[in-house]
Amino acid sequence: MDIRREPEGSIETLHSYWQSLARGLTPERALVDPAAIKPLLPFLYIVEYELNPFRIRYILTGTEVDVWNGFNLTGRYVDEFLVPDPTGANRILHDCYRAAQMSGQPVLGHYHWPTRAGYQLDVRFGMFPLLVGGIVRQCLAIEDYSAFPADAEGIPFEDPAKTSQGTKPTS
DSSP states (O other), X not given: OOOOOOOTTHHHHHHHHHHHHTTTSOOBGGGOOXXXXXXXXXXXXXXXXXXXXXXXXXXXXXXXXXXXXXXXXTTOBGGGGTTXXXXXXXXXXXXXXXXXXXXXXXXXXXXXXXXXXXXXXXXXXXXXXXXXXXXXXXXXXXXXXXXXXXXXXXXXSOOHHHHHTTOXXXX
């Protein structure tokens, strides 16, 4: 699998950009200018919060995000990946997305991701909440793959939707 690496320091770059939009307060989604963060676009996630009941839905994923995951997450919910994930990584992501939504402030963290080759990758991430109509309804997120070894194959398990239908995703 050929994974393109984002620029080193991408989380910090996105954090600085997010802070610049509303002087450290939670910015409106309309203030985000994709041209201002163009080098990061292939590595970004945008999620939408559904509030009643609370769920987190991927509404846009960058092309390199899709390569890394082995399939496109757009339209899927984070909670779809909780049960089939023996690593606990998706629980960490779910809880951090919720913390970003509740606080309106960025959440930075990491999780361990096992590769098919049997070793663990330490995945750093940043989540940056966005207002839509004055309510935290979306979040811009990025995961940092820049320090991974060139031979890293990151997909540890199959897409649960495809596996349940008896097919496997191609990588």
